Amino acid sequence: MTADHSHSHDHTHPHPVNEDDDMDLTEHEAKFLALKAMLIEQGILDAAEIQARVEVNELKTPHQAARMVARAWVDPAYKARMMADAKQAALELDIPVTEAALVALENTPDLHNVIVCTLCSCYPRSLLGEPPAFYVSKAYRSRTVREPRRVLREFGLTLPEETEIRVHDSNADLRYVVLPQRPDGTEGLSESDLAALVPRDALIGCAFAKTPS
Amino acid sequence: MSEVAFADGARVRIVDLGKPGHVRTPQYVRGKVGVIERFGGTYENPEDRAYGRGRGTAVQLFRVRLRQRDIWPDYPGCEADTLEIEIYEHWLRPEPTGEAQ
Numbered sequence: 028m029t030a031d032h033s034h035s036h037d038h039t040h041p042h043p044v045n046e047d048d049d050m051d052l053t054e055h056e057a058k059f060l061a062l063k064a065m066l067i068e069q070g071i072l073d074a075a076e077i078q079a080r081v082e083v084n085e086l087k088t089p090h091q092a093a094r095m096v097a098r099a100w101v102d103p104a105y106k107a108r109m110m111a112d113a114k115q116a117a118l119e120l121d122i123p124v125t126e127a128a129l130v131a132l133e134n135t136p137d138l139h140n141v142i143v144c145t146l147c148s149c150y151p152r153s154l155l156g157e158p159p160a161f162y163v164s165k166a167y168r169s170r171t172v173r174e175p176r177r178v179l180r181e182f183g184l185t186l187p188e189e190t191e192i193r194v195h196d197s198n199a200d201l202r203y204v205v206l207p208q209r210p211d212g213t214e215g216l217s218e219s220d221l222a223a224l225v226p227r228d229a230l231i232g233c234a235f236a237k238t239p240s
Numbered sequence: 241m242s243e244v245a246f247a248d249g250a251r252v253r254i255v256d257l258g259k260p261g262h263v264r265t266p267q268y269v270r271g272k273v274g275v276i277e278r279f280g281g282t283y284e285n286p287e288d289r290a291y292g293r294g295r296g297t298a299v300q301l302f303r304v305r306l307r308q309r310d311i312w313p314d315y316p317g318c319e320a321d322t323l324e325i326e327i328y329e330h331w332l333r334p335e336p337t338g339e340a341q
Contacts, residue, residue, distance in 0.1 A: 176317045191320040199264045199326035
């Protein structure tokens with residue numbers, strides 16, 4: 028809050044998100060703009076590098092991982108490469124990967140993988156974008172390792188007793204993505220139609236891929 | 241690079257180093273026994289890096305697979321359920337074959 032923020036109000040108006048909004052900057056926005064200006068002024072970064080990274084960040088959405096899943100469903104050789112090294116498999120589809128290493132986990136009728144980061148919010152952002160609110164909640168982080176079947180039931184997934192539930196605590200340097208089971212009735216669909224059947228939560232292990240309507 | 245400290249499938253115990261601060265080994269797995277699922281690469285030790293120390297201190301990272309029943313004796317799911325977690329080598333000790341715990 029700046030000193031000349033003098034009009035009295037009860038904070039019902041929106042604070043600015045752009046530097047050219049005709050309102051005061053929040054403290055964090057002011058810091059961000061100052062830091063950016065200093066990095067450019069000192070020649071540590073230039074504006075083009077910052078813009079290039081913003082463009083990379085904007086490519087980070089769950090659609091990237093859904094593309095990998097769709098390719099893996101139609102191309103067994105690609106699936107094998109993805110299971111061996113998911114980072115290389117992402118790069119193969121021109122996905123800019125900023126993680127050190129990515130691991131793909133295949134869900135089958137016998138094994139259901141689900142991902143959590145108990146310590147914070149480690150997440151494969153290159154493939155899935157920013158994590159959803161539930162993923163960073165203390166409830167999800169603490170309960171998924173302790174009672175995963177109950178947590179999955181709350182997401183609408185009731186898994187048979189014979190299916191092993193394997194929880195992956197993404198607590199350090201590796202990042203994970205789930206390869207969900209291909210739904211029935213999807214024979215002959217194009218890769219882009221298949222990718223549209225893969226919701227974000229299926230890539231975390233908290234949903235199944237959708238069946239075509 | 242130095243030799244990989246643990247082979248895939250080796251039985252290990254996750255020890256409790258009692259270390260405070262920015263450590264990546266959560267309390268709930270300390271003291272528990274599992275098997276090495278895979279070697280995950282070599283990284284700068286985050287326990288030093290978080291405090292600006294030890295840049296270049298390389299440590300090996302392993303994925304350890306544990307049975308849920310070995311983590312939580314009253315685990316409410318199925319016998320076969322498992323959990324995998326990433327543990328740096330200095331938190332791991334070889335564990336003789338036998339009953340877990």
